[in-house]
Amino acid sequence: MTEGCGDEGKSKCHASENEIIQNIRRDNDFRNETNRIKCERGNKNYCGESTAKILAFGITALIGGVAAETFILGGGAAAATDATLWGLQRASWRAGWALSDAAEGALAWLLNKVGQNSRAGQVLMATFDNIALHNPKSSTMVIGQFPNYVNAGKQNGYTYYQLPNIVYNALNRAGWSQTNNANAIINSVQTGRNILIDAPNYIGPGLQFELGILNNLRYPSQWLNGPP
Amino acid sequence: MSNIRNSDEALEKIKTHFHFLFDKGFLVADKAFENQSFGNWIVVLYSKMLLVRFIQDRGSIHVVVGPPWESTTTDSLGHFLELQLLIDYLNNKQLTVLTPVEPRDVDDQLSKLSSLLIANFEKIISFLNTEDYLQKEDEIKALRIIILKQTYPYIKFPDAK
Numbered sequence: 193m194t195e196g197c198g199d200e201g202k203s204k205c206h207a208s209e210n211e212i213i214q215n216i217r218r219d220n221d222f223r224n225e226t227n228r229i230k231c232e233r234g235n236k237n238y239c240g241e242s243t244a245k246i247l248a249f250g251i252t253a254l255i256g257g258v259a260a261e262t263f264i265l266g267g268g269a270a271a272a273t274d275a276t277l278w279g280l281q282r283a284s285w286r287a288g289w290a291l292s293d294a295a296e297g298a299l300a301w302l303l304n305k306v307g308q309n310s311r312a313g314q315v316l317m318a319t320f321d322n323i324a325l326h327n328p329k330s331s332t333m334v335i336g337q338f339p340n341y342v343n344a345g346k347q348n349g350y351t352y353y354q355l356p357n358i359v360y361n362a363l364n365r366a367g368w369s370q371t372n373n374a375n376a377i378i379n380s381v382q383t384g385r386n387i388l389i390d391a392p393n394y395i396g397p398g399l400q401f402e403l404g405i406l407n408n409l410r411y412p413s414q415w416l417n418g419p420p
Numbered sequence: 421m422s423n424i425r426n427s428d429e430a431l432e433k434i435k436t437h438f439h440f441l442f443d444k445g446f447l448v449a450d451k452a453f454e455n456q457s458f459g460n461w462i463v464v465l466y467s468k469m470l471l472v473r474f475i476q477d478r479g480s481i482h483v484v485v486g487p488p489w490e491s492t493t494t495d496s497l498g499h500f501l502e503l504q505l506l507i508d509y510l511n512n513k514q515l516t517v518l519t520p521v522e523p524r525d526v527d528d529q530l531s532k533l534s535s536l537l538i539a540n541f542e543k544i545i546s547f548l549n550t551e552d553y554l555q556k557e558d559e560i561k562a563l564r565i566i567i568l569k570q571t572y573p574y575i576k577f578p579d580a581k
Binding site: 361364376400407413 | 423425454455456457459460462475477478479480482484485494495497500501502505517518519520521539561567572573574575576577578
């Protein structure tokens with residue numbers, strides 16, 4: 193695994209895009225299998241897409257440990273947990289950034305505590321993907337420079353990826369963010385989405401990493417901005 | 421490492437590191453901070469000489485410059501060129517198409533970009549105000565595409581068969 197890669201990804205830990213791709217695939221397989229078993233055991237939360245409920249499971253599993261996870265597996269409390277996360281975000285905006293800093297610090301501490309390879313860590317990865325992925329049912333995903341790709345996603349209904357500031361900063365502090373963005377790309381590849389790249393002016397380090405993955409996979413992706 | 425928390429903080433940082441622009445009469449045209457999008461932010465400065473857009477995108481800060489007649493809104497897609505790319509072109513160097521992975525401290529990044537802009541300021545103004553700017557812009561973007569094709573050969577451009 194690529195723990196310790198930090199927010200600059202492979203540059204710090206020397207993991208290759210291929211290693212990260214393999215890790216993510218393994219994680220995804222694990223998550224899918226876990227969810228399938230939960231579904232078979234009667235928890236309908238895991239039988240289909242349910243962002244709020246997966247989110248609830250992730251956060252509660254992280255914070256409350258086994259007891260809370262068991263509670264969630266039994267069903268319920270999803271809305272309450274969902275409200276807690278978003279309530280925290282809203283409260284941060286209202287109360288000023290001191291609270292936001294504290295919330296980020298707390299979340300980063302918890303991320304470090306559970307570790308990226310743990311069961312709760314993997315559920316959290318899925319949770320963050322669910323938060324970050326917009327228009328998830330589209331067959332086309334757009335990535336690229338900000339704000340172009342977000343505008344393209346909104347205007348055309350394409351899938352696009354963006355994390356709330358509070359979560360992104362916490363992920364950065366814990367050194368998880370690079371893998372999380374890569375995870376969204378691999379998920380799109382696995383689901384067969386078309387991938388468009390909208391980057392007419394610059395290509396930052398995060399996008400370079402994602403392009404490296406797509407290029408290495410030889411996945412049929414396309415620049416939106418053709419020659420002038 | 422401190423994170424920028426809103427567009428006013430971003431502007432304050434820019435005023436600190438790019439005070440020479442304000443001394444030359446540059447004004448703030450627009451600014452935005454996106455809580456829902458990684459805390460990315462944009463600040464646009466304008467003058468009669470050129471437009472300068474500062475963009476923080478997932479922790480990496482970029483400066484793009486454009487001619488004074490371009491749109492000053494934060495969502496403009498227009499005729500802008502990244503600072504380093506343009507400077508490489510003006511100095512007949514290999515174009516830097518991929519922004520290097522640098523330390524992510526906001527002050528460090530802005531300080532470096534400021535030095536770059538100061539050192540090339542007159543050249544950039546002259547270039548952006550030439551009558552054939554659009555043709556030269558096309559030329560730079562075509563060169564950029566050649567490098568992108570070499571770097572990511574399996575990612576297609578719309579014109580590729």
